[in-house]
Amino acid sequence: MPASEVTIWGRRYPLQIVALDAKPSVTFERERVILNVRPGSDAACRAATMYAWHKSVLRAAAAELIEKWQARLGVSVAACTPRRMETKWGSCTPHTRRIRLNTELVKKPPDLLEYVVAHELAHLRVPNHGKAFVAILDEHYPAWREARARLNESPPAARRKTATKHRESIAMSILPPKGRTGLARLIAAIGYSRAGIAAAFKGEAAFRQIVALNAVLVPLAFFCPVNRGERALMIAVCLLSLIVELFNSAIEAVVDRISEERHPLSKNAKDMGSAAQSVALALIAAVWGVILLG
Numbered sequence: 001m002p003a004s005e006v007t008i009w010g011r012r013y014p015l016q017i018v019a020l021d022a023k024p025s026v027t028f029e030r031e032r033v034i035l036n037v038r039p040g041s042d043a044a045c046r047a048a049t050m051y052a053w054h055k056s057v058l059r060a061a062a063a064e065l066i067e068k069w070q071a072r073l074g075v076s077v078a079a080c081t082p083r084r085m086e087t088k089w090g091s092c093t094p095h096t097r098r099i100r101l102n103t104e105l106v107k108k109p110p111d112l113l114e115y116v117v118a119h120e121l122a123h124l125r126v127p128n129h130g131k132a133f134v135a136i137l138d139e140h141y142p143a144w145r146e147a148r149a150r151l152n153e154s155p156p157a158a159r160r161k162t163a164t165k166h167r168e169s170i171a172m173s174i175l176p177p178k179g180r181t182g183l184a185r186l187i188a189a190i191g192y193s194r195a196g197i198a199a200a201f202k203g204e205a206a207f208r209q210i211v212a213l214n215a216v217l218v219p220l221a222f223f224c225p226v227n228r229g230e231r232a233l234m235i236a237v238c239l240l241s242l243i244v245e246l247f248n249s250a251i252e253a254v255v256d257r258i259s260e261e262r263h264p265l266s267k268n269a270k271d272m273g274s275a276a277q278s279v280a281l282a283l284i285a286a287v288w289g290v291i292l293l294g
């Protein structure tokens, strides 16, 4: 295999491709990136393996920064999704408190990821780029103009054109040693080929919220003045919401994993998953309402 290099957090490392009859994985050892793939695997398989790793690493790095900036700005993020983006480094939907980060950010020095995280989280306080928004950045990230200029030196769209040629070198990253979390180490240890789904479960704040809802409602059901059949039904609909959210997270993870571009079918799949969860939550309200009030 031809020798090649990968850029990670602003530094270049040699890439070594190893043919191994095992589940594809990526490891970072002694200043080298090692891609383990089955003998005869094609370029698409190698790129997909590295992209999955790339995303899981960005997710882990972003999680730490989000924690820091949530505290600093007094906001909370419902979910953070790394994805390929053609024109933006990040985006934020304030009313759902979801942010998306361009996976290309793992090639950049870590402070640029931090700037994008700070920027998107600031949108949870001010949705536009007006004076109030600038004031927040001036106060909490004074070097933001310099960071923005460095990002704009290589806009995502310009990279996109060379994505096919350089896909391997783009699709790789690691965390700076200090920033490596238990999650990142765990994923590094067990291999990255299918870790995207596991990471999605870990990374889905929506799932944690449903768990919290169950942690409140299921015990509460035991204190309600209802008969055993009613109590069983009340608990069953709660647990159903948990099952639905597991599938919902799985769908999101799978869609993010298999599609490199935004696609109407991907959007449909995600919307349907969200709709299923809305129905499940409505079912809880209806069943509890009928039993307790009816």
Ligand SMILES: [Zn+2]
Pocket (backbone or CB within 6 Å): 119, 123, 129
């Ligand atoms: Zn913005």
